[in-house]
Amino acid sequence: MVDADDAKAEAQRLLEELNALQQERRELRGSSESERVEMQAQMVRLQQDAHPGALEQLERSQRAGATALDNSKALSGEIVALLDLVKTFERWHADMNELVIHNRAMHEKNDEFASIVKYMIIVTLNASIEAARAGASGRGFAVVADEMRNLAARAESLSEGYRNSLHQNDLITTTTFQDLQAGGKMIIGSLTGLNLINNKIKDELTS
Amino acid sequence: MISNRAQSSFDQMLTLGIKASMGGSTPENCEVEVVANLKDIRETNVVMLTVASFLFRISVLIYFSSDDATRGHFARVNNVDPLEMNDQAFFDAIRECGNICCGTLNRELARVYPHVAMSTPNIIERECVNHLESLNVGHLQHFRATTDSDKSFYVTLCVRDYADIDFEWAVAEDTTAAGEMEFF
Numbered sequence: 001m002v003d004a005d006d007a008k009a010e011a012q013r014l015l016e017e018l019n020a021l022q023q024e025r026r027e028l029r030g031s032s033e034s035e036r037v038e039m040q041a042q043m044v045r046l047q048q049d050a051h052p053g054a055l056e057q058l059e060r061s062q063r064a065g066a067t068a069l070d071n072s073k074a075l076s077g078e079i080v081a082l083l084d085l086v087k088t089f090e091r092w093h094a095d096m097n098e099l100v101i102h103n104r105a106m107h108e109k110n111d112e113f114a115s116i117v118k119y120m121i122i123v124t125l126n127a128s129i130e131a132a133r134a135g136a137s138g139r140g141f142a143v144v145a146d147e148m149r150n151l152a153a154r155a156e157s158l159s160e161g162y163r164n165s166l167h168q169n170d171l172i173t174t175t176t177f178q179d180l181q182a183g184g185k186m187i188i189g190s191l192t193g194l195n196l197i198n199n200k201i202k203d204e205l206t207s
Numbered sequence: 208m209i210s211n212r213a214q215s216s217f218d219q220m221l222t223l224g225i226k227a228s229m230g231g232s233t234p235e236n237c238e239v240e241v242v243a244n245l246k247d248i249r250e251t252n253v254v255m256l257t258v259a260s261f262l263f264r265i266s267v268l269i270y271f272s273s274d275d276a277t278r279g280h281f282a283r284v285n286n287v288d289p290l291e292m293n294d295q296a297f298f299d300a301i302r303e304c305g306n307i308c309c310g311t312l313n314r315e316l317a318r319v320y321p322h323v324a325m326s327t328p329n330i331i332e333r334e335c336v337n338h339l340e341s342l343n344v345g346h347l348q349h350f351r352a353t354t355d356s357d358k359s360f361y362v363t364l365c366v367r368d369y370a371d372i373d374f375e376w377a378v379a380e381d382t383t384a385a386g387e388m389e390f391f
């Protein structure tokens with residue numbers, strides 16, 4: 001059995017102990033607050049003591065880094081978009097093939113024309129021979145046959161000139177197309193190189 | 208304008224390409240010499256490729272005919288029975304020959320000019336080449352290549368310049384594997 005007086009004394013002791021602990025806690029809090037205030041004051045003093053340009057420089061370089069990263073990301077987007085140029089080159093390629101097919105068809109038509117002209121020359125030659133055989137009555141016909149032969153010779157010369165022009169056209173078309181194609185590859189190669197360099201810059205800025 | 212040493216460098220680079228591509232048993236077993244003109248050759252077609260840079264463009268033209276001797280040569284080079292070499296296979300072999308020749312030139316040029324690139328090959332008629340000089344040509348050179356199997360090929364180099372071109376170039380030590388494919 002616990003005596004009532006003993007219990008009262010024990011309660012009183014515990015109360016005093018609690019008060020002492022609360023007091024200690026208040027003191028500790030006060031000290032930590034004063035330490036924090038002291039540290040802040042020290043920070044302000046340090047900032048004031050530091051070279052004023054250095055802090056500005058630091059802030060500026062942080063801003064520049066952020067801007068560089070934004071620009072690098074924007075550049076990356078532009079490069080990726082430009083790499084789509086390859087579709088334009090493919091379009092040129094398709095157009096070039098159309099042109100080559102068209103040129104080939106013109107070659108075939110001209111060959112056919114040249115073949116007709118050759119036949120015309122033979123016919124007009126035969127007509128001249130027949131006109132000569134007919135003697136005086138064939139004189140008028142001989143004039144017509146000669147005229148036809150002259151026209152056939154002009155047509156033959158025209159066909160030959162046209163054939164040359166078509167070959168020149170083939171050469172110009174091919175050199176132009178190949179220049180476009182090689183130039184396109186050169187541009188895509190340069191863009192891919194730029195993209196790699198830009199990715200390295202981006203990695204450096206974010207690491 | 209193309210300086211003399213640049214013209215000579217273009218010629219030597221193409222010579223490397225010709226030796227690598229024309230199907231001699233080794234590049235050394237293909238003799239290449241400069242010829243004045245190609246007026247008397249009988250070849251009917253040309254495989255043409257372009258190497259382009261910002262400052263110039265180079266056309267390479269390899270002359271050929273679709274005859275038994277040429278088909279036999281490319282069948283031998285590609286380890287194919289000549290009877291099995293149909294038109295498609297023959298023209299593919301000719302284009303590949305052009306790719307290797309021009310690829311070597313492109314690779315050597317890239318050592319001097321970092322921004323160069325090459326086109327794919329096109330086959331055109333021999334008569335087209337008669338008009339080459341009507342283009343703005345800065346350097347034109349013709350070559351005859353003779354392999355150790357006695358097959359001759361003719362090649363034309365045509366350089367069109369859009370700025371002054373002058374550079375120094377020498378054959379690198381490691382160019383012996385010119386045109387060979389690398390497997391990884």
